[in-house]
Amino acid sequence: MWIGVVSLFPEMFEAITRHGVTGRAVERGLLELAFWNPRDYATDRHRTVDDRPYGGGPGMLMKVDTLRGALAEARAGAESAGHRPSVIYLSPQGRRLDQAGARELATRDGLIVVAGRYEGIDERVVEADIDEEWSIGDYVLSGGELPAMVMIDALAREVPGVLGHSDSASEDSFADGLLDCPHYTRPEVIDGHRVPDVLLSGNHELIRRWRLKQSLGRTWLRRPDMLESRTLDREQRKLLDEFIDEHAA
Numbered sequence: 407m408w409i410g411v412v413s414l415f416p417e418m419f420e421a422i423t424r425h426g427v428t429g430r431a432v433e434r435g436l437l438e439l440a441f442w443n444p445r446d447y448a449t450d451r452h453r454t455v456d457d458r459p460y461g462g463g464p465g466m467l468m469k470v471d472t473l474r475g476a477l478a479e480a481r482a483g484a485e486s487a488g489h490r491p492s493v494i495y496l497s498p499q500g501r502r503l504d505q506a507g508a509r510e511l512a513t514r515d516g517l518i519v520v521a522g523r524y525e526g527i528d529e530r531v532v533e534a535d536i537d538e539e540w541s542i543g544d545y546v547l548s549g550g551e552l553p554a555m556v557m558i559d560a561l562a563r564e565v566p567g568v569l570g571h572s573d574s575a576s577e578d579s580f581a582d583g584l585l586d587c588p589h590y591t592r593p594e595v596i597d598g599h600r601v602p603d604v605l606l607s608g609n610h611e612l613i614r615r616w617r618l619k620q621s622l623g624r625t626w627l628r629r630p631d632m633l634e635s636r637t638l639d640r641e642q643r644k645l646l647d648e649f650i651d652e653h654a655a
């Protein structure tokens with residue numbers, strides 16, 4: 407998947423291009439990131455990229471001509487790579503990103519992701535150049551780079567081939583709209599606490615059911631809202647009822 411990034415700090419993205427699942431996806435050509443820095447479109451001696459807000463008040467905004475210069479080149483880059491991208495802007499005012507949203511974004515014919523800095527960008531640029539505004543959560547960060555990387559990481563995992571067999575173990579439950587089950591690895595006993603026997607049994611059907619029951623139970627306990635928006639099949643209903651009975655006991 408092709409992703410163009412407009413950012414004043416492109417080197418921050420090494421966190422996802424040089425490490426782990428996303429780093430390997432880039433190496434394998436399953437994920438392609440290209441960067442355009444508004445500072446490269448500054449024409450003044452000081453290479454200014456911020457500008458004062460009309461109406462006064464504290465803080466600065468991203469300078470319009472340098473931001474639009476970078477955006478225009480990013481569009482040209484997408485086109486020459488044969489893509490027709492959605493232009494995404496990350497901000498707390500956007501649509502809340504969740505797994506379904508990540509899955510949806512992974513189906514697009516490329517993305518251009520605008521990572522803002524300072525207090526924001528001119529509303530006319532949002533209206534003219536941005537297709538969709540997305541948020542990673544209700545808190546205010548110092549820039550759009552970390553939100554952009556969170557979004558790119560989440561959607562990269564939805565790109566076919568990115569998650570190899572060894573990575574995708576924990577993929578099942580959240581993809582299924584549930585919280586993840588507990589996980590255990592060596593040693594068998596930690597401070598007297600043993601691994602649940604079923605996981606040592608080698609009975610893969612019992613293990614599957616135990617993990618599903620734990621995911622359902624945890625979701626019921628910690629995020630009942632996630633259960634409201636889904637129907638349970640017969641097996642899931644039975645396992646959750648068992649969990650609830652045991653929890654009450």
Ligand SMILES: Nc1nonc1C(=O)NCc1ccc(Cl)cc1
Pocket residue numbers: 468496497498521522523524525526527540541542543544545546547548549550553
């Ligand atoms: N929460 C969030 N979800 O997405 N983005 C955020 C966020 O706080 N961005 C900070 C930010 C965004 C734009 C500009 Cl110009 C400056 C700072």
